[in-house]
Structure formats: C-alpha cells, structure tokens
Amino acid sequence: MSEIAPNMYRYDEFDARFVAERTEQFAGQVERRLTGELTEDQFKPLRLMNGLYLQLHAYMLRVAVPYGTLSSKQVRKLAHIARTYDKDFGHLTTRQNIQYNWIKLVDVPAILRELASVEMHAIQTSGNCIRNVTADQFAGAAADEIEDPRPLAEIVRQWSSLHPEFLFLPRKFKIAVSGSPNDRAALAYHDMAVEIVRNAQGRTGYKVLVGGGMGRTPYIAQVIGDFVEKDDILAFMEAVMRVYNEQGRRDNMYKARIKILTNALGIEEMRRQVNIEFAEIKQAGTLQLPKEELDRITAYFAPPAFETGLSDTMPDAGPAFANWVRTNVTAHKAKGYAIATITLKTPGQVPGDATSDQMDIIAGLMDEFSVGEVRVTHEQNLVLPHVRKKDLPAIFAKLRELDFASPNAGLITDIIACPGLDYCDLANARSIPIAQKIARTFEDLDRQHQIGELKIKISGCINACGHHHAGHIGILGVDKKGVEFYQLLLGGSGAEDASIGTIMGPGFTEHEITGAVERVVEVYLAQRKDGERFLDTYRRIGMEKFKAAAYETVAA
Secondary structure, three states, X not given: OOOOOOOOOOOOHHHHHHHHHHHHHHHHHHHHHHOOOOOHHHHHHHHHOOOEEEOOOOEXXXXXXXXXXXXXXXXXXXXXXXXXXXXXXXXXXXXXXXXXXXXXHHHHHHHHHHHHOOOOOOOOOOOOOEOOOEEOOOOOOEOOOOOOOHHHHHHHHHHHOOOOOOOOOOOOEOEEEEOOOOOOOOHHHOOEXXXXXXXXXXXXXXXXXXXXXXXXXXXXXXXXXXEEOHHHHHHHHHHHHHHHHHHOOOOOHHHOOHHHHHHHHOHHHHHHHHHHHHHHHHHHOOOOOOHHHXXXXXXXXXXXXXXXXXXXXXXXXXXXXXXXXXHHEEEEOOOOEEEEEEOOOOOOOOOOEEEHHHHHHHHHHHXXXXXXXXXXXXXXXXXXXXXXXXXXXXHHHHHHHHXXXXXXXXXOOOOEEOOHHHOOOOOOOOOHHHXXXXXXXOOOHHHHHHHOOOOEEEEOOOOOOOOHHHOOEEEEEEEEOOEEEEEEEEOOEOOOOOEOOEEXXXXXXXXXXXXXXHHHHHHHHHHOOOOXXXXXXXXXXXOHHHHHHHOHHHHO
C-alpha cells in the first residue's frame, strides 16, 4: 500500500507542527461554541478560517486538496471520514477540494485530527484569505507541458498559508497555476493566475494574470506581467497582493474582489502600482526565491520511475473500451503511458459525488496502476495521471464495476453543477436535479459523440460555484417570487480561449429548461460546419437562431 505517493510533497516537521497546533486551537474554539461561551456571530469568522460552513441542514466541512493531488492513503482516510462522520459520501468541488455536507459540530475536532494524520487540513478553504491553490490536473504528466507547475503551486501554498499580511483581505482570493499552453486550469477566471511560459531565448519564466472572476460581475483576467523571472515570482505576487490589500474595497462586499479594483483602475494603472511595490520588495531582497529552494521543492515532484520498452500501441479490448479511450484517455509525456480521467458523471449521478466504498476502490486502483496518486479536477472528476497503456483495459473493467466508467469526459453529460438549493443556504434554485435530468436526456452515447465537445455548467445562484459563466452552455438558477427559474447562457469558455457566456433572455421553469437545452443543441447540429465544436458554431452565427429555438414552445 502506498503511503504518500513518490512524486508528492511531504510534510516536514514545521508543516506537521503547524497543522497539529492549528487543529488543537480550533478544537478549543469548537468546545467554547458548544458550551455557549462563544456566540454564533463570534464563532463564524473562526470556523470559516477553518473551512467550516453552516448550511441549510448541517455544517459543511471543506477540505483542502492542494493543486488537486491526493495519495491513496489520503483517499482512504477521506473514505473513512465519509463513512464515519457524514452520510457516506464526499463531494468534489470546482476548486479541486472535497466537501462533507452533513457534519456535526461536535465531530469537527476529531475529523481535523484524522486529516492531520495524513497530512491534510481545512485551513483557508474559506474566509477572506488566499484559498486553496489549484493547478492543471494533468501536471507532471501531460505531453504538451512546458514544465510541471506543481513545485510553484506548493511554494505559493507555503507562502500564502497564514501570511500575516493577507489573512484579512477585502474578499476571498483564488490563485491557479499551469504549465501548458492548453489551459486546463481556467486561469482567466482567477483573481491571480500564473502560467509557465518560454521566452524567445528559450528560458522559462512566468506570465501573470490578474483580475479574473465569476459571480455577479464576471471578468476575464488580464496580463499584468508578461515574463516574470523564476526567482522573482513570489516578490511579484506579493506586490499584486499589497496593491489589492491596500486599495480593495471593504465597504461593499459585492465590489471587494480584485477584479473590481483592476477594472476600476485600468490594467495600465494597476500594472504601474504593482511595479512600484515589486521594485520595493526586490530592493529589500527578502522575497527572492533562491534556486536551491526551488530545486528542493521540485525534487518532491520528480517523475516516477517510468518503465522503459513499453509498447505505445493502445490495446484492443472491445468497442466499449474504445469509446472510453476516445474521451477519457489523454496523451502522456512518457512512451507507453497514458492519463486516464474518471468522470463522476454517470447520467443520473450527482455530479462530483463519490461514496466511501467508491473512494476505497479508487485508492486500490491508484496503488495497483497509478503509483498511488490521483488528481481532483476543477470539473469535478478524478484523474489517474500515470498509467501504463497495457493496464487501461483492467482499469476500465474495474471502473465499470464502480459505475465510474462513463466515456463522457468533455461531452454534454460531463456536467459541472454546484450543490445548489439541496444543500446551500445561498442558493436560489436546485442544480443537482437539473444536471441529472439533462444528463439522462442525452445519455445515448452515439448522440453524445454526434454532438462532440460541449461543456454544460450549472450554478444555483449568482455566486457561480458551478462556473456557469464559463459553460459553452451555462445555466443559472434564479428565484422569482419563490419559484425556481433557470437562465440560459451561451458562448462561455474556461480554456485558453476564455470568454464569458451571454445571457439568452428570460428564465425557464424547471420543467422547461431541459427542452430548451435540447433545442439549442439541435440548432447547433443543423448549423455547424465540418469540425466545429458547439462553441465555434455559436461564435460564428451568434445568439439569435439559438434563442428563437429555445423559446419556441415556451411562447406557444
């Protein structure tokens, strides 16, 4: 059994002590809340800084999964927590975390101690601070990668954890990193994002974006640093944070994100102010990232010992396996290896949910076939990053037993959905039943392949936890006098061609929305040219034909 996967960061003595001390500190705060010594208003900021929310029916605990990477030992522990303290499942989120939706307050200290025993915690998964750092789920494995972004992600995690200057920001702050020109980390929708790039001289450095985000005022991030040297990256990121922390609005929570500040100042003025801070930090020399430290962290993420002499030919294991390979298997940088995506989106399933038994079986697959490692994706799926092609048929067979072998990665039934009004007290409408109904409507695999790449993303409120702005088809739940309605958005993208979806018009009822989506898809099939994705066709022909079809029977 794998303890910690060989290419993962492991806690040192400081990490372990830090998490243990924080766990015991919060245990004392929980005890004072249970005895009534702390009121809910006094307890709220304390629990939020430890990832604990009070939702519609129970407490929800959000557990950090830095850059989406988990060992098999950690997955087994997460399964144990689901089985022991929750209703036997966990929910994977669009920030590569895992949530437990039915937690009792009295159990929280025990859960945090269990997490600490496998080098995990819930610190800074909520609150006005720098949240969990996310990354490309194919990091360290993808054939198109310039450089593995996980060492930088780990350095940023360490820098941002309990940073004394940035614990009480104007609003929450989200950072993503990627090492590939093909954006699988939704960089443009982050408060700050870092992309590894190569300059004209062939040297690698970092392009930094700022001011992206979703919610009630979505923005695409803009470039604030074209090429930041490796040893300057923390100084540059700190400069961005200082400008935001000083000038971000604290008088209006709806205008407090860095996207609002960047838009108000304009990117040129934002860049000017950041460069002033950057120069001052550099002059002090305290945040220069030494090469030896970068090398030390990078060593944790050394590639596993890939076998040599493996055949690069994909096995032939029948048509069902071929369909799965077509959508769920991605090219790997090592000959004879592949990346396998496990979609938690079997039509009818709750998107992103996994039971304790399913987690345990996945942990077994990790140990047997994927060097004890799995990744959580921002699309609420799982990835086995390093698997031998010859093992893919056996992996597929075991996933079929789990009902996790849907060959639908990137297809119309691979739907992102937030928990919505079934769990969240901020939601206006349910997301899960809508996702389930749409997935069942399109579950015929031939039809899915006929449609091709089409990303549907559903949010139960304007906070956009389901990333509806970035959906090729986005769905936003709204409340109209106590009745749930759903707005359709078309044309969004969270990839390197990032764009914000456009609202089609008035909302549809829960009984109308699936039919409206079907009619939109039929327009695409009728109008597309050879090789066009839905997004390509929409961008070419615009909204009107889709809109006319969507409202056709509603008007009648």
